[in-house]
Amino acid sequence: MTDDVDLPREEVLKLYGNRLRLRVCGLYREGDQLLMVRHRGIGPTNTFWCPPGGGAQFGEKAPVALSREFVEETGLEVEIGDLLFVNEFMLPPLHAMELFFIVTVTGGQLHQGTDPEMSIGGQIIEEVRFMTFAEIKSYPPEEVHDMFRYCNSLDEVFQLKGYLK
Template identity: 70%
Template sequence: MSRIMTVTEDKARSEVLRLYGNRLRIRVCGLYREGDRLLMVRHRGINPSDTFWCPPGGGLQFGEQTREGLVREFDEETGLKIEVGEMLFVNEFMEPPLHALELFFVVHAIGGSLRQGTDPEMSLDGQIIEDVRLMTFDEIKSYPPEEVHTLFGRCHSIEEVFALRGYFGS
């Protein structure tokens, strides 16, 4: 059964393509864990199902250092103030017309409070962040593979996520 796209979904998809489509981006992503749960952000406008869960993060701005960018992105998307730890791996995300090199780091919360944030690059009616929450690995894996970041297809537990090292193509 095909799904009819709403005006809001169409606006979000248009914003994503306008801002990020047909260009290579460098993204920084943070893996924040509380016990057996990992912090995840739900985006719309990324794929045909209009649901895409991934760890918080986003594109670096010109002249911005990597760790600075991750601190900024976490604050914008989640409300958490973080300290950036070890860099774990690089993932090449390629879902044409989107293409990004993603640098994944361990992060630790040092303040703030968890909330659903916004993406300042997006217009008010084109926001793509729909939810921010801590999820167990089983919750993450309960979604169809195309609705979660590809890194979760490489792992069978949250411990394996934090053990990933090296470069991964999409």
């Protein structure tokens, strides 16, 4: 029998483990806060905060994929802006190339969405909310996206460029 932690972890590994995945991610800021999504089933503590985003499907252009992912995860409709940086997410057996774009909200209502690839009991999105940079940095490093290790402020997040090493 699986419990509430095991099922999401099993689904994440089944869907995304041991293969390279292309992810698109959006940075949406309101004042001094960044929109973040908390996932379960990822990382050593089963808590992982990152900006909204997800996998591009075969034949789907990156901006279209990111718009779709934003609606699915947050309920927000967005316009895709500039590509800021590329991050290589490696947390074996997970491996993803992530493209980070600036986004602007054009409609919709913010709410906690779902991941259509996951079963009802295996949903990994636990919370969607705005966070200050200090809040993000207050979590242990393994519970937030690696990009925050390169920055000392929210402004610096939006100045990241190129491939993050």
